[in-house]
Every structure is written in structure tokens, then in C-alpha cells.
Amino acid sequence: MIRVVLPAQLRTLARIEGEVSLKVSGAATQRSVLDALEARYPMLRGAIRDRATQKRRPFVRFFACERDLSHETPDAELPAAVATGAEPLLVVGAMAGG
Amino acid sequence: MSRVRVLVGTRKGAFILSADGKRDRWDVSGPHFAGWEIYHVKGSPAEPNRLYASQTSAWFGQQIQRSDNGGRTWEPVGNAFVYDGVPGTHQWYDGTPHPWEFARVWHLEPSLTDPDTVYAGAEDAALFRSTDGGLNWSELSGLRSHGTGPSWQPGAGGMCLHTILLDPVNPDRIFVAISAAGAFRSDDGGTTWKPINHGLRSEGIPNPEAEVGHCVHRIALHPSNPDRLYMQKHWDVMRSDDAGDSWTEVSGNLPTDFGFPIDVHAHEPQTIYVVPIKSDSEHFPLDGKLRVYRSRTGGTKWEALTTGLPQRDCYVNVLRDAMSVDSLDPCGIYFGTTGGAVYGSNDEGDTWTPIVRDLPAVYSVEVQTLP
Numbered sequence: 001m002i003r004v005v006l007p008a009q010l011r012t013l014a015r016i017e018g019e020v021s022l023k024v025s026g027a028a029t030q031r032s033v034l035d036a037l038e039a040r041y042p043m044l045r046g047a048i049r050d051r052a053t054q055k056r057r058p059f060v061r062f063f064a065c066e067r068d069l070s071h072e073t074p075d076a077e078l079p080a081a082v083a084t085g086a087e088p089l090l091v092v093g094a095m096a097g098g
Numbered sequence: 099m100s101r102v103r104v105l106v107g108t109r110k111g112a113f114i115l116s117a118d119g120k121r122d123r124w125d126v127s128g129p130h131f132a133g134w135e136i137y138h139v140k141g142s143p144a145e146p147n148r149l150y151a152s153q154t155s156a157w158f159g160q161q162i163q164r165s166d167n168g169g170r171t172w173e174p175v176g177n178a179f180v181y182d183g184v185p186g187t188h189q190w191y192d193g194t195p196h197p198w199e200f201a202r203v204w205h206l207e208p209s210l211t212d213p214d215t216v217y218a219g220a221e222d223a224a225l226f227r228s229t230d231g232g233l234n235w236s237e238l239s240g241l242r243s244h245g246t247g248p249s250w251q252p253g254a255g256g257m258c259l260h261t262i263l264l265d266p267v268n269p270d271r272i273f274v275a276i277s278a279a280g281a282f283r284s285d286d287g288g289t290t291w292k293p294i295n296h297g298l299r300s301e302g303i304p305n306p307e308a309e310v311g312h313c314v315h316r317i318a319l320h321p322s323n324p325d326r327l328y329m330q331k332h333w334d335v336m337r338s339d340d341a342g343d344s345w346t347e348v349s350g351n352l353p354t355d356f357g358f359p360i361d362v363h364a365h366e367p368q369t370i371y372v373v374p375i376k377s378d379s380e381h382f383p384l385d386g387k388l389r390v391y392r393s394r395t396g397g398t399k400w401e402a403l404t405t406g407l408p409q410r411d412c413y414v415n416v417l418r419d420a421m422s423v424d425s426l427d428p429c430g431i432y433f434g435t436t437g438g439a440v441y442g443s444n445d446e447g448d449t450w451t452p453i454v455r456d457l458p459a460v461y462s463v464e465v466q467t468l469p
Contacts, residue, residue, distance in 0.1 A: 060158070
């Protein structure tokens with residue numbers, strides 16, 4: 001199972017407490033994990049990726065294993081520790097704004 | 099006894115203010131959707147416990163929330179706002195072509211008769227409609243494609259479709275207003291559209307009397323006479339007596355004819371309210387005095403309403419969607435400020451009381467009169 005940690009605003013929106021555990025078919029990539037996340041929580045469509053272009057929203061970042069994966073391609077495999085569930089994928093809202 | 103419910107959208111959440119028909123003691127619930135920008139909350143005239151809210155965030159995009167119990171609980175519904183076909187371009191601030199891009203929903207207008215039908219005014223300017231309670235949205239693209247769309251430009255707040263008026267007499271007639279394009283009307287339920295800006299004069303555009311390009315801030319009508327429209331433009335308060343085919347300035351003795359909201363008394367179709375604001379860039383009340391102006395003559399002759407409103411050191415703004423009226427007798431008027439206050443009057447504006455003082459900046463105020 002792949003673990004995903006969402007920012008508080010999106011946990012509230014989707015009524016999620018704590019981490020999300022997802023079963024992903026095939027390789028664990030940003031795209032496959034987000035596809036699985038949005039399938040379970042349809043209200044998150046458009047909140048992390050633009051609905052039309054599927055691009056990461058500008059103020060959203062993806063961190064894991066102390067690395068910034070935001071600029072990886074959506075189909076790049078996530079770190080093995082994320083794929084095995086040892087480490088979570090962190091979806092982070094940029095610290096900005098008032 | 100009748101009740102009123104005031105739906106307040108703010109920069110950091112929504113609030114619901116409730117009172118009985120006396121309108122002197124208020125319950126406040128919220129924040130709903132804490133931390134999110136709530137551009138607008140509005141109830142269905144056909145089913146008052148059906149509410150729609152536009153929830154948006156620079157971080158996490160657009161959500162539409164729906165309540166079926168008067169705002170006690172909410173469910174996110176559909177947020178896919180996809181422009182019809184190849185959306186093309188409008189003008190950017192510098193006059194260059196810029197592709198139409200969805201940013202947010204400014205205004206939600208539920209149908210007068212069907213709780214599941216609701217219209218959404220978007221930035222970049224477009225009109226969407228849902229007929230299934232907000233789950234799915236389709237663009238009424240005849241508005242953007244009628245011919246003038248490529249020449250529309252954004253105002254300082256973005257190129258937003260901020261006002262939607264549904265004609266209560268002619269169900270095929272819809273009015274919308276766009277900053278900074280102008281006012282438009284459909285006579286066939288939203289399929290085809292035409293600009294209705296004849297008589298507007300805007301010095302800030304190359305042709306002051308152009309067909310489009312006017313920064314219309316708000317339009318309003320009274321249900322008993324929907325051919326008469328009132329408009330607060332960037333400058334000038336205007337009136338039309340022919341459903342927008344022509345406009346006449348009725349700014350009269352206002353201390354400044356700039357402002358954002360305009361609304362109509364519930365029982366007197368010729369009584370209207372505005373909040374004059376100093377412009378061009380200051381956008382706060384003249385002399386630090388927050389004054390609502392009322393005309394009982396459909397404009398031109400205006401009186402200042404000040405009792406209960408701050409008359410010194412007040413430098414807030416009142417945004418275009420932040421004024422509304424109830425339908426009790428006497429008519430109640432409500433408006434919210436960017437300083438976080440919501441003021442109410444239960445006597446047609448003669449006296450005012452702050453219902454709340456310290457909310458986040460108020461974006462929108464809507465009122466429901468409930469049995």
C-alpha cells in the first residue's frame with residue numbers, strides 16, 4: 001500500500017483523518033498515485049492537478065524521502081520507499097499568502 | 099414569524115447570520131470552509147434550504163459546495179468548468195491575445211423555479227449552467243462566441259462574469275455583467291446573446307461609447323418590473339427602462355458616482371441603494387465616512403444614510419456582491435465590508451447596526467427571507 005499525506009485543507013475537503021493508504025496497480029508514479037487518490041476521493045479532482053491539463057497546480061508540491069519530487073515527470077517511478085509504503089508521499093501546499 | 103438568513107462569503111470562509119423577523123438579535127454560524135475564499139453563497143428561491151457556495155483557493159482551485167439543509171451540512175459537488183470547444187482568446191491587460199483560462203466562480207445564481215438548476219459566472223468570463231444540482235456544468239458558450247468576446251479585457255480584479263439576473267416574468271431572458279466588457283442579454287434562455295451597453299460612457303477606453311469594454315460593476319432589477327435595470331458602473335450610476343437597450347445616467351447628486359454594489363428595495367421598485375466609494379485607486383469611502391445612498395426616484399435624487407454607520411476614520415470597501423435586501427416589511431438592507439463588518443438595517447436603511455464586526459474581508463452578502 002502507498003501512503004499519502006495531504007495538507008489540512010484537502011483532508012477537510014475530503015473528510016480524511018490521518019494518512020491515506022492506496023493500492024496502486026502497476027508502477028507507483030505521481031500519475032498512478034493521484035489517479036487512485038482521485039478515484040477514491042472525487043472532490044480532490046482539480047485540487048492537486050489542473051482538471052484539464054493534469055499539470056500540478058502551481059502552489060502544490062510533492063515531497064518524499066526528504067526530496068522534492070515536484071518537477072519529476074508524472075510517469076517517473078516514485079522512490080522505492082514510497083512504493084513499498086515505508087515512506088509516505090507528501091502533498092504539500094506552498095507556504096505563501098496571507 | 100418570518101426569519102431571515104444572511105449568507106456571507108469572506109476571504110477565509112463562509113458565515114451564516116440568522117434572526118427572526120424583528121432582525122435585532124442574530125445567531126452567527128461559521129466559519130464554514132475555514133481558510134478558503136468563499137466568493138458567493140446563494141440559496142434557491144424554489145427550495146430555500148438548498149444552498150450553493152463557490153469555494154476557491156489559489157492553492158487548491160475551485161470547489162462548488164451544496165447544502166440541502168440550510169447550511170448545516172455541505173457536500174462538494176462538481177468542479178469541472180470546461181470551456182466549450184476551442185476557447186480562443188480575449189485581450190490581456192496589455193492588449194495582446196490571451197487564451198481563455200478558468201480561474202474561479204464569482205457568482206452562483208440558482209434558478210427561480212428549479213432547485214437543481216443553477217448558473218455560475220466564471221473568471222475568465224463565461225456562463226455555466228448545471229441542471230443536476232451542481233454535479234455537472236455546461237458552458238452557455240453563445241455568450242463568449244457572439245462576436246465581441248475576443249475584444250474583452252480583464253478589469254483589475256480579473257475578467258469575471260460577476261452578475262447574473264434571471265427575469266422573473268420572461269423565463270427566456272437572462273442578463274449578465276462582465277468586468278470589463280459590459281452588460282449582455284439573452285432572450286432565448288442563454289443560447290444567444292447581445293451586448294446591451296448603448297448609453298454607457300467610459301472615458302478610460304479608446305472609444306468611450308464603444309459597444310463593449312465598459313467596466314460594469316453590478317446590475318440589479320426589481321421582480322415587478324424587470325425591464326427596468328439599474329447599474330453601478332466603474333463610474334456612473336445608470337438606469338435602463340427598456341431591458342438594457344439604452345441607458346441613462348442617474349448619478350445625480352451622489353458625492354462620487356464610483357462604487358460597486360447597487361440593489362433595489364424589495365417593495366418599492368424605484369427605491370435603490372448604492373455605496374459611493376472614492377476612486378480611482380483609493381477605493382474607500384469619501385472623508386472616512388461610510389454612507390449608503392438611497393434614491394426613492396429611480397436615481398438622480400439621492401439621500402445619505404448614515405445613522406449607525408462609522409462617520410470617521412473608516413477606510414473599507416464594499417464589494418459588488420456584498421449588498422442584499424430581505425423581503426420583510428419594512429424592507430431590510432444588508433452589506434458587508436472589506437474590514438469584516440456586516441451591517442444590517444431593518445428599516446429600509448434609515449438606521450444601521452453592525453451584525454458582526456470582525457469577520458475576514460467580506461466578498462458577498464445574500465439574504466433569504468424564510469417563512
